[in-house]
Amino acid sequence: MGKNYAYVPGAEFPFQYKYEHMGVTTDCVIFTYEDRKLKVLLVRRGAEPYKGEWAFPGGFLRMDETAEQGALRELREETALWPSSIGQLGVFSDIDRDPRERVITIAWYALVKPSEVVGGDDADEAAWFPVDDIPPLAFDHGQILKAALEKLRRDIHFQPVGFDLLDDEFTIPDLQRLYEAILGVEFDRRNFQRKILASGILEEAEPVIENDFLSQIHFSKSRPTTSAFFAMEEPVPEGMPRKGRQGRPGNLFRLNRKRYEEMKEDGGKLEF
């Protein structure tokens, strides 16, 4: 019994098999959190089928790459994104999900920070949509989005994935709004703060300074007024409107990388 396939260079259909084969694609649902909204990236299809409709970035898996590598490659090619986190969603294998031929897709979901979002990548070829305002999608991508949202909501309960959606420095109320946007619930401001601080996953972005005269000076030098401070940092701080808003500005925190890795490992103890 010989091989089950043959390669015939130059033939119209050079890849020939004893048994029928199906196509394998990857699709990637990319989330970000911007403007106080959870958003997904969609690309407009430039070719049939579903030409002109919105879909997730993806494409056929090559022979020399794993599914994860394929998903990341397509992502780079179509959106220039390099996500900080990527997870497998599952396989979607409905028989007629692609009109061309039998195709199954391996779906992934990825989280990116607003600062990673490159401004004008192919202009109107790719765009972010709030998850509660999604246009009709090609293929079975509506079903895939639904699964991605469910998985994100499941994951964020017990894994510190929220931080992958925020910039490196953020306030606790920012983080809380992210959780509330994803889970669709409301938390008590004070309980949320205490819980997240007790978990040890955060560290203060500005080191704590003893309340003496010298530090007062140092403080007022490095942070003249909060609005001016932010104006220096980022012209228009993506994601959360820091200008033109009332109220006391929140203290900045960043991830405690060590605790973060620990909690990614053993499920940690950060339940919301």
Add this chain to the structure above:
Amino acid sequence: MGKNYAYVPGAEFPFQYKYEHMGVTTDCVIFTYEDRKLKVLLVRRGAEPYKGEWAFPGGFLRMDETAEQGALRELREETALWPSSIGQLGVFSDIDRDPRERVITIAWYALVKPSEVVGGDDADEAAWFPVDDIPPLAFDHGQILKAALEKLRRDIHFQPVGFDLLDDEFTIPDLQRLYEAILGVEFDRRNFQRKILASGILEEAEPVIENDFLSQIHFSKSRPTTSAFFAMEEPVPEGMPRKGRQGRPGNLFRLNRKRYEEMKEDGGKLEF
């Protein structure tokens, strides 16, 4: 631009494609709980590659079935099992995981009750192995088993999957031992009982009878001695040794189907 493939009946390799295609298989990790141990079903491979070695039941996915249908079909063909529960584990797509050609596999995991386990299915072609005593496995099935165990442990924390591994009627200590075997921890007997009863997911297998004289007679009639009772029920009750063991026999419970379905839906509130 025409089609991307052609069918040439009678040719040695009748399925011909413009682009290279990979094989797609399904594999199924089947768990049961028997003899106070968590076990998986393995089949001995009858053909190359890895002929004679142990592997999970599975095979190539057909064009006219979804991945789930394919996994269930292979299961029926190779093990005559019809699991009460099946869930997707994920895709394994290492490039060299199959020596024949590029093959990705869609892995599933399924739970069966000991009573569903047919005794001599193909004798030494299929066998149950305790998860802590597994022979070397074909392909990357060791990796798949690892993922399956992790998923089972994750799932059982928040989903009532444990009951799919037990027979219809069981005692609470039985259930506790199952949880302990899967999670590798120990629970306080009394707290476990209270928690599981408070969840409402169990109902008593024998209806509660008011403590009056009549019921005393009825009780002693329907349940002469506990060991005799079990002897009538099942000649050799699979899984848990009910004969030749000391101690008071536990009360029998069964699933409250309604609560069970509810908890499968919205995650419920059964955390261990």
Add this chain to the structure above:
DNA sequence: GCAAAAGTGTTTCGTTTACACCCATGC
């Protein structure tokens, strides 16, 4: 000065944990 946003502390309540005692069975 006022409204809005954010930081901090306290009291209350329910759940979980730890532990003690009693009953039923096999040997």
Add this chain to the structure above:
DNA sequence: GCATGGGTGTAAACGAAACACTTTTGC
């Protein structure tokens, strides 16, 4: 009778939920 396994109750401890007050900022 004793060891083993199983059923039931209770007090202590911990964490979650509810709630009040103060500070900082924009207008």
